[in-house]
Amino acid sequence: MSSAEPPSESAAAEARAALDAHAVETVAWHFHESTGCPFWLEKKSELKFDPLTEVTCYDDLKKFPEFEDEWLRGGPVRRWVPKGLADKPVYVFETGGTTGVPKSRIAIDDFRTDYSLFSDTLPDQYFPPGANWLMLGPSGPRRLRLAVEHLAQHRQGICFCIDLDPRWVIKCLKKGWIEQANAYKQHCIDQAITILTAGHDVKCLFGTPKLIEALCLELEERGTSLAECGITGIFSGGTEFTPQWTKFCVEELFGGPPEESGVYMTPTYGNTLMGLACSEPVTAENAYKITYHAPQPRAVLECVDFDDTDRVVGYGETGRSKLTTLTKEFFVPGFLERDEGEREPPCAAYPWDGISGVRPFSKLQGGTTVGVY
Amino acid sequence: MIELKSIRWGKPYESLDVEEVKHFYTGEPVARVHAVGGGIIQRDAKKAKYARKALQAIPPAELVDRLKKAGELFENGTLPIGDGVQTPDDFIAQQSATTGMPVSMCRANVAKNAFVLKNIDQILDCLTRGLSLDLLARGYGEEGRGVTVSYQATCDALGAVLPSNSPGVHTLWLPVIALQMGLVLKPGSSEPWTPYRVFAAMTEAGIPPEVFCLYNGAGSDIGGAILGSCRRAMIFGGPQTVDQYAGNERVQVHGPGYSKVLLGEDCVDDWEQHVDLMVDSVYRNGGRSCLNASSIYAPRHSKEIAEAVAAKLGPIEVLPPDNDEAGLAAFTIPGAAPAIWGSIENDAKADGVTHVTQAYGDRLVERDPVAYLRPVVMHHASHQSETRNKEQMFPMVNVVECPQDQMLRAIGPTLICSAITNDEAFRSDLINSIDIDRLNLGPIPTPQVDWLQPHEGNLIEFLYRSRALQLA
Numbered sequence: 120m121s122s123a124e125p126p127s128e129s130a131a132a133e134a135r136a137a138l139d140a141h142a143v144e145t146v147a148w149h150f151h152e153s154t155g156c157p158f159w160l161e162k163k164s165e166l167k168f169d170p171l172t173e174v175t176c177y178d179d180l181k182k183f184p185e186f187e188d189e190w191l192r193g194g195p196v197r198r199w200v201p202k203g204l205a206d207k208p209v210y211v212f213e214t215g216g217t218t219g220v221p222k223s224r225i226a227i228d229d230f231r232t233d234y235s236l237f238s239d240t241l242p243d244q245y246f247p248p249g250a251n252w253l254m255l256g257p258s259g260p261r262r263l264r265l266a267v268e269h270l271a272q273h274r275q276g277i278c279f280c281i282d283l284d285p286r287w288v289i290k291c292l293k294k295g296w297i298e299q300a301n302a303y304k305q306h307c308i309d310q311a312i313t314i315l316t317a318g319h320d321v322k323c324l325f326g327t328p329k330l331i332e333a334l335c336l337e338l339e340e341r342g343t344s345l346a347e348c349g350i351t352g353i354f355s356g357g358t359e360f361t362p363q364w365t366k367f368c369v370e371e372l373f374g375g376p377p378e379e380s381g382v383y384m385t386p387t388y389g390n391t392l393m394g395l396a397c398s399e400p401v402t403a404e405n406a407y408k409i410t411y412h413a414p415q416p417r418a419v420l421e422c423v424d425f426d427d428t429d430r431v432v433g434y435g436e437t438g439r440s441k442l443t444t445l446t447k448e449f450f451v452p453g454f455l456e457r458d459e460g461e462r463e464p465p466c467a468a469y470p471w472d473g474i475s476g477v478r479p480f481s482k483l484q485g486g487t488t489v490g491v492y
Numbered sequence: 493m494i495e496l497k498s499i500r501w502g503k504p505y506e507s508l509d510v511e512e513v514k515h516f517y518t519g520e521p522v523a524r525v526h527a528v529g530g531g532i533i534q535r536d537a538k539k540a541k542y543a544r545k546a547l548q549a550i551p552p553a554e555l556v557d558r559l560k561k562a563g564e565l566f567e568n569g570t571l572p573i574g575d576g577v578q579t580p581d582d583f584i585a586q587q588s589a590t591t592g593m594p595v596s597m598c599r600a601n602v603a604k605n606a607f608v609l610k611n612i613d614q615i616l617d618c619l620t621r622g623l624s625l626d627l628l629a630r631g632y633g634e635e636g637r638g639v640t641v642s643y644q645a646t647c648d649a650l651g652a653v654l655p656s657n658s659p660g661v662h663t664l665w666l667p668v669i670a671l672q673m674g675l676v677l678k679p680g681s682s683e684p685w686t687p688y689r690v691f692a693a694m695t696e697a698g699i700p701p702e703v704f705c706l707y708n709g710a711g712s713d714i715g716g717a718i719l720g721s722c723r724r725a726m727i728f729g730g731p732q733t734v735d736q737y738a739g740n741e742r743v744q745v746h747g748p749g750y751s752k753v754l755l756g757e758d759c760v761d762d763w764e765q766h767v768d769l770m771v772d773s774v775y776r777n778g779g780r781s782c783l784n785a786s787s788i789y790a791p792r793h794s795k796e797i798a799e800a801v802a803a804k805l806g807p808i809e810v811l812p813p814d815n816d817e818a819g820l821a822a823f824t825i826p827g828a829a830p831a832i833w834g835s836i837e838n839d840a841k842a843d844g845v846t847h848v849t850q851a852y853g854d855r856l857v858e859r860d861p862v863a864y865l866r867p868v869v870m871h872h873a874s875h876q877s878e879t880r881n882k883e884q885m886f887p888m889v890n891v892v893e894c895p896q897d898q899m900l901r902a903i904g905p906t907l908i909c910s911a912i913t914n915d916e917a918f919r920s921d922l923i924n925s926i927d928i929d930r931l932n933l934g935p936i937p938t939p940q941v942d943w944l945q946p947h948e949g950n951l952i953e954f955l956y957r958s959r960a961l962q963l964a
Contacts (some may be wrong), residue, residue, distance in 0.1 A: 295736055297716060297736075301720065305953040317922075332529075336531065336534050336535060338539075339535070340538070361508070361509065362508040362509075363507050363508040363527070363528070363529065364508040364529055364531070366507075366508055367528075367529065367531055367532055371532070371535060372531070372535075406508060407508060
């Protein structure tokens, strides 16, 4: 059975039951005086219901008011650390930050868990256990570098890293400093090629779409290719990851589908709050359609009506991406993302809803700089 | 509805990103265009040398003959466009439907582009200042006075990021094929029609299709890729675009024209003889092109001039696009016309500035989903008015009172200057002015183009460089 085929009724029911139980357990943890975090314990007094007794399934999370962006901006960040985990080492990861205060979240082990689980979805043929990795993307206060490095280590490999500061790139683009932005990109690509050609036996690559494209074009300019450099597996993420771009990569930059070129690419849709959504296989037969499924029950992605954000749209219909994070480290009910897409049905590999065609939320497009790294 | 695939060195490319180009008024889709990303352009750019080689295999005289035939086909032929066929009337109707331009203006632009192709030999003779095309093709030769001259091509293909507002600007890149260089074009998002029709006409006339690239898609991504990967490219845009590419020798930037009519001390008392010329300069082609006059300078009588021009332009009404008398184009970008009108109203509040067309009714005409702006005449009592040289995408003119000896300081950058004066000293100053690109001495409307004169930014100087070559 293909992973993209529909799930059995029992698989879907089991997944739903697991989600309901996990939602109750997570809320109980975050709102209990002995284990909860200061933010939610304080917020509890403002709620018109008791989360400890009135959340009996996932749908009960709709009782929470809409989660506000601003709650994640500014400190003290420790108010997000659950008492039950207070003795653990804590990381803070940020998103945004080009102007103003970035949104931040605390993390302890979530980023490792997300990527360990994601590792199980990677085919060993193209991501050989023990192979070394190259991480070509943002580091700094973002979780991506640590997460990809953990993924490589989890698969018994060693990760080489190239840094990229997306905040600087966004500033360049907003100021119209296109040449500087391109020079910075070239600087990153030059470092990547140095690593790839230095005998480190790198077979796997994480890269943002723009950097993968630039890397392939530069390798072509130098008379070589990713395959010739030894790369067999690529995982890449970003909202600009479109079917057309994937078609271009597979057909022209990689030299054909994996069975011909030996290069396999899987897209991901991840962020600081959610972890990593996995993709159904992306193939020419499916017109390179990219469908993501959240790592349920740790996170839930819903495709909701633009105005009535408690209403999930019908299958195939367009809606706004709404995220719920349900881990012991972090609880975020109903966070409205800056993305939109089409609601997709469950499949055998992921027996819960997915989302396809993810792109910047059209009503916000004027205010965001897209396709940064 | 026509499906327009992107063209990659002559081959149609089926994209998974397909965008609809819609009728400006009804919103009905008129074309589906296949969009590509910047990576494809960068990759294709490496093959530009093959386009040049394909054209170098054809003698220049043969290319000229084929381009002349293409001119006929462009004007009168029924041509394969995308997955359909297109008659000349279809072309005009489709162009009007997606740009908001009146049919009569679209028809006029067909004639303009066809003229350039049909007279390409004379146009090239003018652009090269009489240099033989064979000399450019060979790279060197004798000029006829015993001196060897040599010209080196600076690129294999010219890139062009084309606008949607004025199909007349396509005349600027049409001669490139005869110069044995390929064309990498980004059609305007609401005006893909002219590049596709030129491509069809040229290939029907025997120009190898593999010398053309036509890329549809997001302007910033594709534009950036074309300008970044072609060694020579032209772009059309506003002041911001001009600033961005100023001093970049790889890019020829065509910005606002800020074209002007100047009346000298010696002729200004005869201003009434020139009212029609001034109105024509402001109004022709819907006031949308860089050649349209945006300011008129006069040392006296400026108020009467403004009132006389307003009396002709002010009553012009918005007419349906298929009305032969229609002369105003719609603003198809939501909110654009009200925003421009708001800015004009604000400018009119300044001391010494008077809105002279006020008496002729509302200027902003909103016809959901589009809007129009009827002609505007502003009078500026002083040449120190901050807004005296503002240019808009509709017939709007600033009539400025300015002593003759202050004019050259006040006009600023000027693409076309029509100077009505017989004062030799003033004429000499105008000739020496580095702010003026094309100079018309005498009563010539600013949009009147002598095709035997090079337009802004001589194409030959952009695509070829003169160099030393010695033969043993």
